[in-house]
Amino acid sequence: MSKLLVVGTMAYxxxxxxxxxxxxxxxxxxxxIALAASHFDIEIGIVSVVGDDFEQKHLDLMTxxxxxxxxxxxxxxxxTFFWSGRYHNDMNTRDTLVTDLNTLxxxxxxxxxxxxxxxILLLGNLHPxxxxxxxxxxxxxxxxVILDTMNYWIENTPGQLExxxxxxxxxxxxxxxxxxxxxxxxxxxxxxxxxxxxxxxxIIKKGEHGALLFQxxxxxxxxxxxxxxxxxxTGAGDxxxxxxxxxxxxxxxxxxxxxxxxxIHGANLASFCVEKLGTERMETLxxxxxxxxxxxxxxxTHFTVELD
Amino acid sequence: MSKLLVVGTMAYxxxxxxxxxxxxxxxxxxxxIALAASHFDIEIGIVSVVGDDFEQKHLDLMTxxxxxxxxxxxxxxxxTFFWSGRYHNDMNTRDTLVTDLNTLxxxxxxxxxxxxxxxILLLGNLHPxxxxxxxxxxxxxxxxVILDTMNYWIENTPGQLExxxxxxxxxxxxxxxxxxxxxxxxxxxxxxxxxxxxxxxxIIKKGEHGALLFQxxxxxxxxxxxxxxxxxxTGAGDxxxxxxxxxxxxxxxxxxxxxxxxxIHGANLASFCVEKLGTERMETLxxxxxxxxxxxxxxxTHFTVELD
Numbered sequence: 001m002s003k004l005l006v007v008g009t010m011a012y013x014x015x016x017x018x019x020x021x022x023x024x025x026x027x028x029x030x031x032x033i034a035l036a037a038s039h040f041d042i043e044i045g046i047v048s049v050v051g052d053d054f055e056q057k058h059l060d061l062m063t064x065x066x067x068x069x070x071x072x073x074x075x076x077x078x079x080t081f082f083w084s085g086r087y088h089n090d091m092n093t094r095d096t097l098v099t100d101l102n103t104l105x106x107x108x109x110x111x112x113x114x115x116x117x118x119x120i121l122l123l124g125n126l127h128p129x130x131x132x133x134x135x136x137x138x139x140x141x142x143x144x145v146i147l148d149t150m151n152y153w154i155e156n157t158p159g160q161l162e163x164x165x166x167x168x169x170x171x172x173x174x175x176x177x178x179x180x181x182x183x184x185x186x187x188x189x190x191x192x193x194x195x196x197x198x199x200x201x202x203i204i205k206k207g208e209h210g211a212l213l214f215q216x217x218x219x220x221x222x223x224x225x226x227x228x229x230x231x232x233x234t235g236a237g238d239x240x241x242x243x244x245x246x247x248x249x250x251x252x253x254x255x256x257x258x259x260x261x262x263x264i265h266g267a268n269l270a271s272f273c274v275e276k277l278g279t280e281r282m283e284t285l286x287x288x289x290x291x292x293x294x295x296x297x298x299x300x301t302h303f304t305v306e307l308d
Numbered sequence: 309m310s311k312l313l314v315v316g317t318m319a320y321x322x323x324x325x326x327x328x329x330x331x332x333x334x335x336x337x338x339x340x341i342a343l344a345a346s347h348f349d350i351e352i353g354i355v356s357v358v359g360d361d362f363e364q365k366h367l368d369l370m371t372x373x374x375x376x377x378x379x380x381x382x383x384x385x386x387x388t389f390f391w392s393g394r395y396h397n398d399m400n401t402r403d404t405l406v407t408d409l410n411t412l413x414x415x416x417x418x419x420x421x422x423x424x425x426x427x428i429l430l431l432g433n434l435h436p437x438x439x440x441x442x443x444x445x446x447x448x449x450x451x452x453v454i455l456d457t458m459n460y461w462i463e464n465t466p467g468q469l470e471x472x473x474x475x476x477x478x479x480x481x482x483x484x485x486x487x488x489x490x491x492x493x494x495x496x497x498x499x500x501x502x503x504x505x506x507x508x509x510x511i512i513k514k515g516e517h518g519a520l521l522f523q524x525x526x527x528x529x530x531x532x533x534x535x536x537x538x539x540x541x542t543g544a545g546d547x548x549x550x551x552x553x554x555x556x557x558x559x560x561x562x563x564x565x566x567x568x569x570x571x572i573h574g575a576n577l578a579s580f581c582v583e584k585l586g587t588e589r590m591e592t593l594x595x596x597x598x599x600x601x602x603x604x605x606x607x608x609t610h611f612t613v614e615l616d
Contacts (some may be wrong), residue, residue, distance in 0.1 A: 090493070185398070188536045209517040212534060221531045221608045226520060228496045260611040300529045301609035303568040 004249040005115045005142075006033045007047045007134050008124025008238070009104060010054065010072065014084035015277055017091065017232050025278030026058050027083060029124035029148070032235035035282040036242030036269045038065040039290055040250035045115040047071035047134065049107045051078035061283060070112040078103040091230050092207060111137040120249040121145045122241065123168070128153055128160035135167055144254055146170040146245055147199075148238075154181050166198040170259075172241055174205045187212060188219070201259060203244075205237055213263055215256050222263035223300055225271040225293075232277045236270040239282065243269035264297050312557040313423045313450075314341045315355045315442050316432025316546070317412060318362065318380065322392035323585055325399065325540050333586030334366050335391060337432035337456070340543035343590040344550030344577045346373040347598055348558035353423040355379035355442065357415045359386035369591060378420040386411040399538050400515060419445040428557040430454045430549065431476070436461055436468035443475055452562055454478040454553055455507075456546075462489050473505045478567075480511040480549050495520060496527070509567060511552075513545055521571055523564050530571035531608055533579040533601070540585045544578045547590065551577035572605050 008030030014023050030048045037044050045068040052074055062069055084098035109130055121142040123131040131147065145168040153161050154177060165171065171194055179185055182193035191202045191214035202214045208230075210223040243266035244259070251258050268290060275281045321335030338356045345352050353376040360382055370377055392406035417438055429450040431439040439455065453476040461469050462485060473479065479502055487493055490501035499510045499522035510522045516538075518531040551574035552567070559566050576598060583589045 186536055186538070188534045206517070209514070210531075219534055219608060220611075221534070223518075223529045223531070223609070226496045226527055226529070228494055230494070257612065264611055298611075300527060301531070303528075303572055303606075304565065 001041065001043050002120065002249040002252055003043045003045065003115055003118035004037055004120045004122065004245055005045050005047065005071075005111065005118035006030050006037070006122045006124065006242075006245075007109055007126065007131070008033060008122075009081050009126070010046070010048045010050050010058075011081040011083055013082075013234060013278060014098070015232055015234055016086040017277070018087065018089050019229070019231050020277050022277045025280065026061070027235065027278060028081060029238040031058075031062075031279060032238035032273070032282065033122060033124065033242035033245065034062060034067045035065070035279060036239040036266070036273075037246030037249070038067060039243070039269065039285075039287045040246035042246060042249040044068065044246075045071055045112060045118065047109045047111055047115075049073045049075060049103045049109075051075050051080040051103045054080045068112070068114070071110060071115065073107075073110065075103045085234070087233070091233055109134050109137075116140070119143045119252075120245055122245045123147045123164075124238070125150050125153075128157050128164045131164050132160065132167075135164075144169050144248060146172060146241065148172050148241060149177070151177055151180055162197065165194075168199055170201040170203060171199045172203040172205065172244075174207070174237065178202070178204045188214075191219075201256075203263065205240065207233070207236070211240065211263055211267065213256075213259055218256055220256070220260045220263065222260070222267045223297070224267055225296055225300065227271060227274065230274045233274050234278060235282075236273050239273040240266035240270040242266070264294070268294050268297060309349065309351050310428065310557045310560055311351045311353065311423055311426035312345055312428045312430065312553055313353050313355065313379075313419065313426035314338050314345070314430045314432065314550075314553075315417055315434065315439070316341060316430075317389050317434070318354070318356045318358050318366075319389040319391055321390075321542060321586055322406070323540055323542055324394040325585070326395065326397050327537070327539050328585050330585045333588065334369070335543065335586060336389060337546045339366075339370075339587060340546035340581070340590065341430060341432065341550030341553065342370060342375045343373070343587060344547040344574070344581075345554030345557070346375060347551070347577065347593075347595045348554035350554060350557040352376065352554075353379055353420060353426065355417045355419055355423075357381045357383060357411045357417075359383050359388040359411045362388045376420070376422070379418060379423065381415075381418065383411045393542070395541070399541055417442050417445075424448070427451045427560075428454070428553055430456075430553045431472075432456050432546070432549075433458050433461075436465050436472045439472050440468065440475075443472075452477050452556060454480060454549065456480050456549060457485070459485055459488055470505065473502075473507060476507055478509040478511060479507045480513065480552075482513045482515070482545065486510070486512045496522075499527075509564075511571065513548065515541070515544070519548065519571055519575065521564075521567055526564055528564070528568045528571065530568070530575045531605070532575055533604055533608065535579060535582065538582045541582050542586060543590075544581050547581040548574035548578040550574070572602070576602050576605060
């Protein structure tokens with residue numbers, strides 16, 4: 001069975017949207033990624049850090065899904081990373097109210113031996129130095145390294161970020177970040193500029209407007225499913241990344257066509273994530289429910305009548 | 309051969325974008341619609357009004373493409389509708405600098421007898437009273453009536469707009485207008501609310517983010533082609549509408565599947581429209597060039613590997 005190693009945050013979030021509010025929900029990129037990737041027949045390992053306030057039920061939630069937590073450091077007397085945000089009425093923009101790094105401030109990732117030869121490595125949005133440290137700990141170059149990053153690292157650690165970009169295969173970032181990283185407004189030009197920095201593939205996430213996959217001279221678009229209601233977009237991007245990494249790990253073969261499907265699987269899982277606050281929906285989602293909805297993505301974009 | 313009757317504006321535009329500027333270019337919804345629809349094997353008639361400053365070369369441009377102008381009133385001593393706008397750096401937002409209605413202010417549409425039994429009627433964005441007057445002049449109910457409107461009519465003539473909505477088949481508007489008309493933020497809910505007002509189909513245009521087609525319980529998404537450069541988005545929405553109306557008129561059969569293809573044809577033609585300022589690109593575009601690009605739309609969204 002293929003192994004997917006996920007490096008990212010495990011957190012507690014407080015979220016407020018026009019439709020609801022939660023004072024404390026499981027959050028963090030690694031949590032969402034692992035919950036999504038657990039729908040595929042693979043072994044998942046997380047490298048992260050939490051405080052000893054991290055609840056047993058949330059550790060159990062992961063181990064119940066066969067997620068290996070031997071790479072998750074639990075800091076005695078430490079507090080888990082905490083994030084709080086409030087969404088505006090359009091659900092596309094939000095204010096960050098609190099970011100308490102807590103134990104994350106001194107995070108020094110340690111890849112467990114059992115995952116040092118993982119086939120797929122997903123480096124969540126963290127300091128590029130941490131991402132490099134994980135790459136350095138891999139005994140075998142993974143078949144695919146997927147990277148997420150954000151405007152903060154683009155602005156503050158551009159040199160280290162360039163180094164990471166030279167060592168990965170897929171960069172998955174949102175449209176504004178792609179523009180910032182490349183200095184190009186057109187997403188086609190932005191993708192070209194990013195491909196020139198090293199990655200073989202670039203995935204540009206556009207939230208409710210879907211996601212684009214670029215390879216040299218090729219482009220694919222995965223739509224977001226039009227939904228009646230979005231309760232909370234938190235974690236949708238990580239769920240998307242987790243779904244695509246999980247699918248690719250399970251398919252044991254990497255190509256542009258496989259990545260197309262991976263994006264669709266990611267978009268499919270993300271369409272569930274936003275249905276409830278925090279990780280709530282992803283905690284109850286069954287793989288049967290997820291499979292059933294996949295057909296909607298074909299119906300949404302496929303046309304069968306001849307065009308000419 | 310099927311007939312498509314187009315009611316809309318013929319205008320002169322002055323356009324400024326970050327990439328170029330023109331003091332006077334052919335504009336108006338009917339001009340863009342007819343240029344796009346002329347790529348299909350149909351008869352096109354325009355109902356519009358211009359001043360006698362409207363240049364012979366622009367009349368010739370239309371008649372050279374077999375567009376019937378007997379419904380275009382040329383007002384002696386009158387001036388043609390003039391619009392001027394400046395696009396911001398993101399190319400998605402613009403300021404209107406001048407709107408001189410001129411002859412359009414007293415426009416009283418007269419449908420030529422040869423088009424009173426047209427199979428397809430496209431009512432461009434105009435006062436709902438004008439749209440109703442055209443509907444009343446049709447001797448036979450067209451097989452498909454497509455309507456465009458805008459925020460101004462939603463705000464200022466809601467009663468008359470409701471009347472028109474009860475007499476058409478397809479409403480094609482942009483996302484903000486759909487939200488305003490329905491009072492719903494979710495586009496899925498907005499479409500449901502609009503379908504309840506009468507139209508059988510709703511098309512929601514999202515500019516560079518593509519367009520959604522809704523029928524009761526069905527949805528289709530046509531992407532916009534990711535482009536290296538957009539020179540000028542003016543007329544893209546009208547070109548999209550003209551392409552879809554032209555395709556439907558030529559196909560002589562109306563169904564959800566046919567409309568899917570119609571949206572793809574519309575998006576394909578719109579991808580050319582934005583390549584140059586004003587109508588410039590649409591004036592030179594050949595049907596062979598248009599057909600060739602259609603394949604990109606399949607490549608962009610179709611995935612072939614099994615999903616489960």
